[in-house]
Amino acid sequence: MLGRFFLFWACLASAALLGVWLDRYWPASHAVALGLAMVASFWVLFDSVRAKKFLNWLRLGGGAEGGSTTGVWGDITTRVRRMLRERERETLECQARLQDFLSALQVSPNGVMLLDGEARIEWCNQTSAAHFGLDLQRDLMQTIGNLVRDPGFAAYLAKGDFGTSLTMPGRENSPSRPVTLSVQLHPYGDGRKLLLSRDVTVLEQAEAMRRDFVANVSHEIRTPLTVLAGFVETLQSLRLEESERQQYLALMAQQADRMQTLVNDLLTLSKLEGSAPPGVNLQVAVPALMRQLETDALALSQVMGDADETDHQFVFDCAFDGFLAGTASELLSAMGNLVSNAVRYTPAGGHITVAAGQRADGCVVFSVADTGPGIAAEHLGRLTERFYRVDRSRSRETGGTGLGLAIVKHVAQRHGANLLIESTVGKGSVFSLVFPPQRVVPVVAASDAHTAK
Numbered sequence: 001m002l003g004r005f006f007l008f009w010a011c012l013a014s015a016a017l018l019g020v021w022l023d024r025y026w027p028a029s030h031a032v033a034l035g036l037a038m039v040a041s042f043w044v045l046f047d048s049v050r051a052k053k054f055l056n057w058l059r060l061g062g063g064a065e066g067g068s069t070t071g072v073w074g075d076i077t078t079r080v081r082r083m084l085r086e087r088e089r090e091t092l093e094c095q096a097r098l099q100d101f102l103s104a105l106q107v108s109p110n111g112v113m114l115l116d117g118e119a120r121i122e123w124c125n126q127t128s129a130a131h132f133g134l135d136l137q138r139d140l141m142q143t144i145g146n147l148v149r150d151p152g153f154a155a156y157l158a159k160g161d162f163g164t165s166l167t168m169p170g171r172e173n174s175p176s177r178p179v180t181l182s183v184q185l186h187p188y189g190d191g192r193k194l195l196l197s198r199d200v201t202v203l204e205q206a207e208a209m210r211r212d213f214v215a216n217v218s219h220e221i222r223t224p225l226t227v228l229a230g231f232v233e234t235l236q237s238l239r240l241e242e243s244e245r246q247q248y249l250a251l252m253a254q255q256a257d258r259m260q261t262l263v264n265d266l267l268t269l270s271k272l273e274g275s276a277p278p279g280v281n282l283q284v285a286v287p288a289l290m291r292q293l294e295t296d297a298l299a300l301s302q303v304m305g306d307a308d309e310t311d312h313q314f315v316f317d318c319a320f321d322g323f324l325a326g327t328a329s330e331l332l333s334a335m336g337n338l339v340s341n342a343v344r345y346t347p348a349g350g351h352i353t354v355a356a357g358q359r360a361d362g363c364v365v366f367s368v369a370d371t372g373p374g375i376a377a378e379h380l381g382r383l384t385e386r387f388y389r390v391d392r393s394r395s396r397e398t399g400g401t402g403l404g405l406a407i408v409k410h411v412a413q414r415h416g417a418n419l420l421i422e423s424t425v426g427k428g429s430v431f432s433l434v435f436p437p438q439r440v441v442p443v444v445a446a447s448d449a450h451t452a453k
């Protein structure tokens with residue numbers, strides 16, 4: 001500023017000197033005026049050149065080079081440059097923060113979509129695009145109602161009441177692979193909306209399974225309970241012969257047993273689901289397991305037959321003399337279920353072969369083969385579902401709960417094993433549990449095959 005002040009006075013002094021010099025040719029007043037005019041013109045010209053230089057620099061974006069370096073224009077240039085740098089830094093920071101927000105929204109497991117006042121898509125993450133089948137580039141600024149044609153969604157959008165969520169089919173929904181979305185609009189700002197979407201297929205399926213399960217359990221318990229209540233009423237209201245009374249009591253005991261078996265199976269399943277998988281430090285001797293299975297199978301076959309003799313021809317073949325890493329009670333329960341199914345579904349005189357052996361790849365295979373009725377291919381995939389039965393009446397007649405194979409599947413999963421089912425209608429079935437080498441603790445292999453009847 002001081003420089004500008006001195007320049008101003010220097011110009012005035014120059015004007016005075018010019019006036020003194022011109023005084024020789026013109027009257028004094030004219031000479032001074034002319035001197036002042038010439039100096040003022042010079043001043044304006046000089047300032048304009050510097051202002052032009054400053055404006056040019058500003059127009060080119062106010063870079064590090066250019067602009068004035070001296071005087072008041074130099075100061076202005078420096079300050080403007082500093083302001084521009086500060087603004088640029090702030091803009092970059094804002095951009096980085098916005099990018100962070102968008103990246104966080106992008107990785108969200110839920111769909112996030114921003115709609116403008118006209119319900120046009122301003123931005124959406126990949127999950128949202130997948131949920132509604134949108135193209136992230138092509139569909140930007142398109143109206144959501146034109147792209148998502150589900151009638152339920154259109155009605156939800158039109159109604160304008162966004163207090164609750166809407167459950168609708170996802171874009172990829174098909175009868176074989178259902179996809180269900182829960183979507184909700186949240187108004188914000190100046191007429192804008194946030195559209196959140198969540199894939200609830202698994203939740204919906206779990207809820208449906210829970211409903212089915214409760215309905216099935218209620219049904220399974222209600223049937224024997226109704227029978228029991230009927231007998232109790234009969235015993236209370238009728239005067240019966242002792243033999244009749246004994247007959248009714250035996251039938252009542254049968255129904256009570258059925259309920260007990262069902263409750264036990266339910267408890268086993270819930271224990272299997274609620275506890276940690278068995279570690280590999282617990283070891284179960286396979287030959288001992290086989291002996292226990294044999295005793296149980298012979299007893300069950302005897303109970304099912306009329307006489308003291310067993311009803312079936314058994315072969316127990318233990319070609320693996322080692323151990324399996326796992327829980328004895330669980331393994332016995334799974335293998336016992338397979339053996340008991342073979343006994344219960346194979347008619348009298350049928351053959352049942354129970355075998356345990358090690359394959360060349362190190363896996364131990366436990367298998368139960370029978371010459372029973374076999375199972376049609378369309379049922380095989382559903383056999384391990386809870387309460388799924390091919391032959392409902394045969395299952396009930398023989399004390400089945402419909403939970404046996406569900407228990408087998410759970411135990412197999414917990415031990416890293418696979419349950420394989422092969423069956424031919426009219427010929428019989430083979431149920432196998434294949435344990436991976438990690439679960440196998442070998443001892444010198446010894447054949448322990450013998451036949452029992």
Ligand code: ADP
Binds near residue numbers: 383405
């Ligand atoms: P359940 O208690 O009814 O036997 P499971 O879960 O053990 O229930 O078996 C499911 C269904 O699979 C049975 O109801 C039966 O129809 C069929 N099934 C199981 N094992 C055999 C088998 N060895 N032979 C024929 N059908 C079988």
